[in-house]
Amino acid sequence: MIKKVHYTYPYFGTLILYRYETQKFLRKGAYMNYNDAVSIIDTSLLRSVSELYELESYGIQRIPAHEGGRNVVYTCENEDANTKILRIAFLTDRSREDFLAEVEYIRYLFDHGGSVADVIRSKHGNLLEEISHANQTFYICLFEKARGIRLVENHYQYREGVPINEYFYNCGKTLGKLHQLSKGYAPVHQRYRFFDKFNAEYIDNLIPSTLSLLKEKMLGLLKTLEQLDRSRDSFGMVHFDFNDGNYSIDFDSGQITVYDFDNSCYCWYMFDLASLWTQGMGWTQFEPDADKRKNFMDDYFRTALEGYTSETNIESSMLDKLPLFIQINLIENIVDAFEGFKKSGHELGCDEELAYLIKCLEDEITYLGFFHDIYSHEEPFEYEERKI
Incomplete structure (x- = not known):
C-alpha cells in the first residue's frame, strides 16, 4: 500500500x-504476506537458522518492518554486545542467483577496503543459506552490524x-x-x-x-x-x-x-x-x-x-x-x-x-x-x- x-x-x-x-522488480508469482512469513519463521525456522549461524548464545529480536517490507530482519546480540543483523527474505521477487550476486559483491567490497557491513558465512561456509518450508523458499544472510x-x-x-x-x-x-x-x-x-x-x-x-x-x-x-x-x-x-x-x-x-x-x-x-x-x-x-x-x-x-x-x-x-x-x-x-x-x-x-x-x-x-x-x-x- x-x-x-x-x-x-x-x-x-x-x-x-x-x-x-x-x-522492487516484481516477478510473476504468489506473494507471501509479511505477517505470515513472521509466523512461519518464528515458530518453525528460527531455531534452525540460529543453529546454521551458531547464534544459540545470542538474544534475537525482530526489527519492526516498514510497510511492504521484502525481508524479515532481526538483531542478534550476545553478552559481549557483539551484534549481528539477520535477514530472511520470503518473497519470490528475487532468485537465488540475485542473492548470491548481492552477497558476493558485498564480500568483494569489504575484502578490498570498502566501508560496508560484511556478510558472515554460515557454519557450512556459505554466504547464503536457503530453507524450504510450506512450499516457500526462505533465503538467509547474516551481516555484521555497522559501527555507529x-x-x-x-x-x-x-x-x-x-x-x-x-x-x-x-x-x-x-x-x-x-x-x-x-x-x-x-x-x-x-x-x-x-x-x-x-x-x-x-x-x-x-x-x-x-x-x-x-x-x-x-x-x-x-x-x-x-x-x-x-x-x-x-x-x-x-x-x-x-x-x-x-x-x-x-x-x-x-x-x-x-x-x-x-x-x-x-x-x-x-x-x-x-x-x-x-x-x-x-x-x-x-x-x-x-x-x-x-x-x-x-x-x-x-x-x-x-x-x-x-x-x-x-x-x-x-x-x-x-x-x-x-x-x-x-x-x-x-x-x-x-x-x-x-x-x-x-x-x-x-x-x-x-x-x-x-x-x-x-x-x-x-x-x-x-x-x-x-x-x-x-x-x-x-x-x-x-x-x-
Missing part, C-alpha cells in the same frame, strides 16, 4: 518514502564541534571508494542491469494509460540514457539506494559504513551521484529563497564531489548529465510507487508527493523543481492531488 508518511529527515523524503513502502548509528537516530545532529562539511565530504568519499572498487569487479554471479527493468515494455504495462504524457516523458528519458557511454569508468555495479537510511556513522571518527545492497545493480555511477545530490536538499528545504537554496546545493555538492574524486575519477562530460540522472531517480521512484499499487491491488491514486514527482517529469522540470516556482518551502515536494 502506498501511504503518506512524514519522516523527521532533513532530506528529500519522497525518495525514501516509496522505497520503504513498496517492493544512522543520522536520524542522532536527530540529524552531526559530530559535536565538527563542521557539517566533514560529513558531506565523507559521504562522497565513501561512495567514491565503492565505485572505484566496482570498476575492478569481476563477478561470479551477475546482478541485473538497469534496462532489464527500466524498459519500454515494463513502463508501458505498469503505468496506466491515463498518464500517457508521463509515459511519453519517461520513455524519452530512457531513450536518451540508452545512448550514453557504458565504459568501465562510467558504468558498473552501484548501490542504487544510497541515502542516509542505508548507512551508519561512527560519531567518534565520522566514518560511514554502508549496508542494504538489496537493490544493487549494473547502472551508471551517476545514478548514485544523483542520489547523493538529492540527499543534500533536506538541509535547506525550508529556505524560502530559491537563490540561497541553489547556492547551498552548489556548495554541498562541490564538497561531496571533492570527497568522491579523492577516491575515483569521473569525466566532466558525465557530471554534466547530473540533471538527467536526477530525472532518472524520479523515474525509479514513480515506478516504485506504481509497483506498490500493483502488488497491493488498491485503487490507483496520486497524493501530493507522487503528484509532485509526476509533474516534474511531465513538465520537464529539472533538479526536482528545487529552484522552480513549483516548489514550496512551506510544503516541500508536494503538488495538488490528482486522479489517475
Whole structure:
C-alpha cells in the first residue's frame, strides 16, 4: 500500500518514502504476506537458522518492518554486545542467483577496503543459506552490524564541534571508494542491469494509460540514457539506494559504513551521484529563497564531489548529465510507487508527493523543481492531488 508518511529527515523524503513502502522488480508469482512469513519463521525456522549461524548464545529480536517490507530482519546480540543483523527474505521477487550476486559483491567490497557491513558465512561456509518450508523458499544472510548509528537516530545532529562539511565530504568519499572498487569487479554471479527493468515494455504495462504524457516523458528519458557511454569508468555495479537510511556513522571518527545492497545493480555511477545530490536538499528545504537554496546545493555538492574524486575519477562530460540522472531517480521512484499499487491491488491514486514527482517529469522540470516556482518551502515536494 502506498501511504503518506512524514519522516523527521532533513532530506528529500519522497525518495525514501516509496522505497520503504513498496517492493522492487516484481516477478510473476504468489506473494507471501509479511505477517505470515513472521509466523512461519518464528515458530518453525528460527531455531534452525540460529543453529546454521551458531547464534544459540545470542538474544534475537525482530526489527519492526516498514510497510511492504521484502525481508524479515532481526538483531542478534550476545553478552559481549557483539551484534549481528539477520535477514530472511520470503518473497519470490528475487532468485537465488540475485542473492548470491548481492552477497558476493558485498564480500568483494569489504575484502578490498570498502566501508560496508560484511556478510558472515554460515557454519557450512556459505554466504547464503536457503530453507524450504510450506512450499516457500526462505533465503538467509547474516551481516555484521555497522559501527555507529544512522543520522536520524542522532536527530540529524552531526559530530559535536565538527563542521557539517566533514560529513558531506565523507559521504562522497565513501561512495567514491565503492565505485572505484566496482570498476575492478569481476563477478561470479551477475546482478541485473538497469534496462532489464527500466524498459519500454515494463513502463508501458505498469503505468496506466491515463498518464500517457508521463509515459511519453519517461520513455524519452530512457531513450536518451540508452545512448550514453557504458565504459568501465562510467558504468558498473552501484548501490542504487544510497541515502542516509542505508548507512551508519561512527560519531567518534565520522566514518560511514554502508549496508542494504538489496537493490544493487549494473547502472551508471551517476545514478548514485544523483542520489547523493538529492540527499543534500533536506538541509535547506525550508529556505524560502530559491537563490540561497541553489547556492547551498552548489556548495554541498562541490564538497561531496571533492570527497568522491579523492577516491575515483569521473569525466566532466558525465557530471554534466547530473540533471538527467536526477530525472532518472524520479523515474525509479514513480515506478516504485506504481509497483506498490500493483502488488497491493488498491485503487490507483496520486497524493501530493507522487503528484509532485509526476509533474516534474511531465513538465520537464529539472533538479526536482528545487529552484522552480513549483516548489514550496512551506510544503516541500508536494503538488495538488490528482486522479489517475
